[in-house]
Amino acid sequence: EPEVTQTPSHQVTQMGQEVILRCVPISNHLYFYWYRQILGQKVEFLVSFYNNEISEKSEIFDDQFSVERPDGSNFTLKIRSTKLEDSAMYFCASGSTRQINEKLFFGSGTQLSVL
Amino acid sequence: DQQVKQNSPSLSVQEGRISILNCDYTNSMFDYFLWYKKYPAEGPTFLISISSIKDKNEDGRFTVFLNKSAKHLSLHIVPSQPGDSAVYFCAASATNTGNQFYFGTGTSLTVIP
Numbered sequence: 001e002p003e004v005t006q007t008p009s010h011q012v013t014q015m016g017q018e019v020i021l022r023c024v025p026i027s028n029h030l031y032f033y034w035y036r037q038i039l040g041q042k043v044e045f046l047v048s049f050y051n052n053e054i055s056e057k058s059e060i061f062d063d064q065f066s067v068e069r070p071d072g073s074n075f076t077l078k079i080r081s082t083k084l085e086d087s088a089m090y091f092c093a094s095g096s097t098r099q100i101n102e103k104l105f106f107g108s109g110t111q112l113s114v115l
Numbered sequence: 116d117q118q119v120k121q122n123s124p125s126l127s128v129q130e131g132r133i134s135i136l137n138c139d140y141t142n143s144m145f146d147y148f149l150w151y152k153k154y155p156a157e158g159p160t161f162l163i164s165i166s167s168i169k170d171k172n173e174d175g176r177f178t179v180f181l182n183k184s185a186k187h188l189s190l191h192i193v194p195s196q197p198g199d200s201a202v203y204f205c206a207a208s209a210t211n212t213g214n215q216f217y218f219g220t221g222t223s224l225t226v227i228p
Binding site: 004 | 119149158159161164206216217219220221
């Protein structure tokens with residue numbers, strides 16, 4: 001079965017540093033998402049991306065965050081200046097349509113630890 | 116704002132018995148609901164869904180019930196198997212939010228052999 005892959009699985013960084021989380025969505029999917037889960041809390045929506053632009057974003061997704069699909073296969077999330085509260089598991093997801101009944105396929109996540 | 120709530124952080128069930136996982140929501144605009152299952156070190160995987168035009172959807176051992184008036188849904192697993200041990204997330208979406216799903220905090224299910 002096709003899958004969404006994320007790298008790295010773990011990322012440790014110093015506060016204030018920039019990090020880039022990488023994702024390779026399923027190849028024929030057109031809609032891409034980032035979610036995150038802070039330890040012990042719910043999975044939270046960050047951003048959705050379609051046709052090379054952001055479709056929706058949450059309040060969490062402020063100016064410190066950006067997304068990019070640089071080469072038609074990768075989908076990246078950049079955090080410019082990390083804060084302690086950015087520590088979380090970040091999940092990339094993709095879907096083939098924007099139909100309401102479309103399930104999302106999630107990657108296994110990148111655990112980001114900001115020290 | 117916690118629009119989707121799973122009030123039981125954990126549940127233990129004997130193998131062969133029924134597991135019932137509950138989920139409540141507050142937004143009456145939600146019209147599509149999913150259950151995801153998550154094993155450690157893996158991303159959530161889709162399990163079963165239900166739209167608001169139905170009150171029940173069944174897939175093998177998994178059945179989801181939706182009570183719109185109570186804004187409540189539940190996932191029934193019967194019979195429960197040790198391989199079902201995982202964290203189960205309820206998620207909800209409204210037509211006007213596209214595929215932005217709102218997740219609950221999850222319920223960790225342990226099926227005891």
